[in-house]
Amino acid sequence: MKNELLLLKVCNNYIMDKSDSLNQFDEEFVCYFYRSFNKETLPKEKKLMTDTNIIEVTYSGEESVACEICFSLNTHRFDIRPGLSYFICRSCNHSSIISKSQIEDLFRSSQDKYFGENSSINLGVEGFLEKQGTNQRQAIFQKFFNRQLKVLEVGPGAGSFLRWICSKGHHVTAIEDSVYLAKELSSVLGCEIIVGEFEHCSLPENSFDLFCSFHVIEHVLDPRAHLELALRYVKPGGLAFIATPNANSWEQRLFPRLSPNFDSAHLRVFSQKSLRILAQDVGWFVLYEKTPEYSSAWLRVFSKVLRKFRGEDEEATAGKYQINQSFSRKMILGLINLFSFPLRFLQCLFKGGNEVFIVLRREV
Numbered sequence: 001m002k003n004e005l006l007l008l009k010v011c012n013n014y015i016m017d018k019s020d021s022l023n024q025f026d027e028e029f030v031c032y033f034y035r036s037f038n039k040e041t042l043p044k045e046k047k048l049m050t051d052t053n054i055i056e057v058t059y060s061g062e063e064s065v066a067c068e069i070c071f072s073l074n075t076h077r078f079d080i081r082p083g084l085s086y087f088i089c090r091s092c093n094h095s096s097i098i099s100k101s102q103i104e105d106l107f108r109s110s111q112d113k114y115f116g117e118n119s120s121i122n123l124g125v126e127g128f129l130e131k132q133g134t135n136q137r138q139a140i141f142q143k144f145f146n147r148q149l150k151v152l153e154v155g156p157g158a159g160s161f162l163r164w165i166c167s168k169g170h171h172v173t174a175i176e177d178s179v180y181l182a183k184e185l186s187s188v189l190g191c192e193i194i195v196g197e198f199e200h201c202s203l204p205e206n207s208f209d210l211f212c213s214f215h216v217i218e219h220v221l222d223p224r225a226h227l228e229l230a231l232r233y234v235k236p237g238g239l240a241f242i243a244t245p246n247a248n249s250w251e252q253r254l255f256p257r258l259s260p261n262f263d264s265a266h267l268r269v270f271s272q273k274s275l276r277i278l279a280q281d282v283g284w285f286v287l288y289e290k291t292p293e294y295s296s297a298w299l300r301v302f303s304k305v306l307r308k309f310r311g312e313d314e315e316a317t318a319g320k321y322q323i324n325q326s327f328s329r330k331m332i333l334g335l336i337n338l339f340s341f342p343l344r345f346l347q348c349l350f351k352g353g354n355e356v357f358i359v360l361r362r363e364v
C-alpha cells in the first residue's frame, strides 16, 4: 500500500494529530504502532492488543480499519441499511460495527430494548425454539461433566439453560445486567442472581468449574475483558462455554443483508476463527468447537424479508415476529423444524450453522 497516512485514530478517543502522520505504512507497522501507543513495553506478538478495539486509518480520502481481533488491515466496509454498517475482516471474517463514538449508547439502548421492562422475553414458558438451543447446551454439558459443579452464567436471558442447570443441583451464580430480568429470574429459579455488568462485578477468583456466556460476547463493549475475567474466575482446569452468532453461517454467506447476525445490538460478529484467536490470545485453551444451527436463524431471515416487503423499520418492529405459543404457530414451527432438518444437519456438518459454540479450558 502506498497511501499517505493522514490521520490515525484509535477508537477509545485517542486521536493523533497530523504532525504524527506518516508517509507510508503497512499492516505490521500499524500493529507495531498500535502496541507502542497502548503499552509502555512492547509485546512480542500481535496478540497483546489491550483495551481498545479498532484502529481507524484515514488516508488519501479513503478509510480503512484494522480488524479488532487479528489486526489485519485487509478489511472492507459493508453497509446493511442506513445507520448500520460493519467493517468486515477478509482475513478472519470478523465484523465490527461502525459507530464513531456511540458504541456505549448502542449497547445501552439495545439492553433496554431487549431486556428492559417491556421486553418480549417470556420467562414462564420455554418455547419450541429456545428448546433447541437448551438441548444443545445440555448435550455439550453432559459430554464434559458428570459431577456437581460451581457454575457462573453471565446474561442468562430467559434462563432456559439456567433453569436446567439449577434443577440438576449444581451451585449456580448468575449475573444479569437487567434489573427487571434479574428479579424475574430469581423469583422463578431461586438461584443467586447478581444484578450488574459482569465486567464490573467482583467475584472470588479461581472459584468456578464452569463459566457460561451464551450470546453475550457480541453485545459487550470489550470482548477481550469478558474472556479475561472469565479466565480469572474459573479454577485451573475449569471450562468456559461461549456461544455467539457465526459470521461464516450459510445465512450470512448467502444473504448477508438479511443475516440475523447484523443487528444494531450486535457490536460485532465473530467467526469461528476470530473467536478462537481471541480466546487463545487471552490464555484459554480451545478444547472443542461446533457450529450448531437452529430453526430460529432461518425464521429470522424470513422475518427480515417480510419486514422489507411490508416496508417496516427493523428497529421499530424488533420482536414483532417472535413466535408466540398458539397452537397454529406451534404446528407451523413443528413442520418447519421437521423439513429443515436435512439443511440444518448439513450446515452443522460443514461449519455453516448460525452459532459458534466453543469450549475453552483454563490450563492447570
Ligand SMILES: [Zn+2]
Pocket (backbone or CB within 6 Å): 067, 068, 069, 070, 071, 072, 089, 090, 091, 092, 093, 094, 274
Ligand atoms: Zn481479522
